[in-house]
Amino acid sequence: MQLRTFIVEDNATIRENLIGTLEELAGVKALGWAENERDAKSWLVANPIAWDLTIVDLFLKQGSGLGVLEQIRVRSPSQRVVVLSNYATSDMRKRCTELGADAVFDKSNEIDALVEYCMAMSEAAGPAP
Structure with a gap:
């Protein structure tokens, strides 16, 4: 199945490389x-139910990725939100988890x-059906 994915990333080069990599290797479809x-x-x-995965930079x-996390804190149990940031300190990982992130990854x-x-x-x- 292709994961319908929404990306929140302001760096165009990182965003394009991330989308290309995830589409090629991980069954992701960038929405x-x-x-x-x-x-x-x-x-x-x-688009509250159009996505399976949202990837958020902080x-x-x-604005901030933390505000995005707060926005989608309540979502379907099948939907996942992950943070991808250069600022993945232990304190920030904890804060992201408190705001509903399912995982935090360091860029x-x-x-x-x-x-x-x-x-x-x-x-x-x-x-896919």
Whole structure:
């Protein structure tokens, strides 16, 4: 199954590389993306059940990934939210988990773990109907 994924990342190069990698290796289908908190919240409010996975960076052009996490704290049990950030300290991981993140990955050294997470999520969902 392809994971319908929304990406919240303001760095175009990172976003494009992330989408390419996850689509190729992990069964991800990027539905769209946002560069700031307002646009991310807007899309997520307009599409509450359209996605399986949302990947959120913490530092955005405007606003914060923490605000995005708060927006989608209440969601379907099958929907997952992960944080991908250069600021994945133990305190920030704890805060993200408190706000409902299912996992937190460090951009600098945990991309493989994110790919594995997405692959496992896709396999658990089974084949597309």
